[in-house]
Amino acid sequence: MTTALDLTNRVIAVTGSTSGIGEVLARRLAACGAAVVVNSARSASAGLSLAEELPDALYVAGDIADPGTAEALVGAVENRWGRLDGLVNNAAVTTAVPLHDIDAVTPAQWERVLSVNVIGTFLVSQAALPLLRESDDGWIINVTSIAGVRQTGSSLPYAVSKAAVDHLTTLLAKFAGGEIRVNAVAPGLVDTPWTEGWEAQRELVAATAPLHRTALPDDVADACIGIVGSRYLTGQTVVVDGGLSLMI
Ligand SMILES: NC(=O)c1ccc[n+]([C@@H]2O[C@H](COP(=O)([O-])OP(=O)(O)OC[C@H]3O[C@@H](n4cnc5c(N)ncnc54)[C@H](OP(=O)(O)O)[C@@H]3O)[C@@H](O)[C@H]2O)c1
Structure with a gap:
């Protein structure tokens, strides 16, 4: 028998949560009863409105590359x-350079x-680790990628x-202490603002992957919610790609 995940009285921070996967996950965690910390580097008004909309939430602005952001968020x-x-480490950036164009990659x-x-x-x-160690069920999920x-x-x-x-993820799972579970979720192609206009890639995934479609942010959130409820899982990367990685 499955029961819905109950996160009442739990506090969860999701970096990069004003859009796409992070936003959907923040909403899903809040719907399970958690208090949620919303974060982004630039989209402050979206962050403030999401925090306002959720039952118990706070928006903390800041680029995670800035060491002051981590302190501000945890403070x-x-x-x-x-x-x-x-803690869901979801915020990330990329730069568009085709993988074969090695000469085009710059130090910046x-x-x-x-x-x-x-x-x-x-x-x-x-x-976050000192507070996570004090929890009786502390965990970290890193959102990585099929690209890794x-x-x-x-x-x-x-x-x-x-x-x-x-x-x-594996190093923190081994060394973070405090019985903190640390796992990663590696999505394939997900329909978010990040992949707007990636129609050719979307068609390729639909043609190639055994599940014949790209992911919705909820597909990634489903995996994260499953990991949160899996009390004996740590040090793992769960690939959520409709089977695409089996084919490439
Ligand atoms: N979409 C995909 O196909 C796909 C596939 C595999 C993995 N992923 C991974 O999934 C995660 C979320 O991607 P998404 O597609 O949902 O992207 P998205 O819709 O573009 O959302 C990215 C979020 O991160 C925030 N952000 C960006 N840079 C940040 C920084 N330096 N510090 C704090 N917040 C920052 C953005 O807000 P601001 O820009 O306003 O700061 C936004 O809230 C990323 O880790 C990405 O690598 C995505």
Whole structure:
């Protein structure tokens, strides 16, 4: 028998949650009863309205690559609720450079993508760990990508950054302490503002993947909710791609 996940009295932070996967997941976690911290770097009005709309939520503006953001986010959580049970590291950036165009990749692209996707993810996790360790069910979910597990993706720095976060996931699962569960979800192509205009890729996925469609943000949220309820799962990357990675 399955029961709905009950997150009453739980506090969960979702980085990059004013759009796409992060926004849908923030809404789904709130619907399960959680208090939610919404974050984005630029879209402050969307963040403030989402926090206003959810039953118990707070918006914290800040680019996760800025070390001050991790401190501000965790400080705001501590002031408001005095606890943190879950962290979803969802915020990320890319730069569009075809994977075969190795000469076109610049140091500035590497720096920006790694500083947000890898270092930012680490900094927010590091700042959150003391509160997560105090929870009786502390967890982290990192949103990575099929680009980190197959030779695909919007650019080489992006693909490498997502592979790095998958490995960070295993290291934190092993060393974070406090019985914190740390897992990653690696989506295939998801219909969000990020992939607006990617019609050729959408058609390719529909033709190639065993499940013959791209993902909706809810498909990724379903996997995250499943992981939150899986109390014996840690150190894993769950690929949510309709089977695409079996074919490429
Ligand atoms: N869509 C896909 O096909 C796909 C596939 C695989 C993996 N993913 C991963 O899924 C996650 C979400 O992607 P999405 O498609 O939902 O993207 P999205 O709709 O573009 O949303 C991205 C969110 O992250 C925020 N954000 C961006 N840079 C940030 C930063 N430096 N600091 C804090 N917040 C930041 C954005 O707000 P602001 O821009 O206002 O800051 C927005 O709220 C990412 O980790 C992405 O790599 C997506």
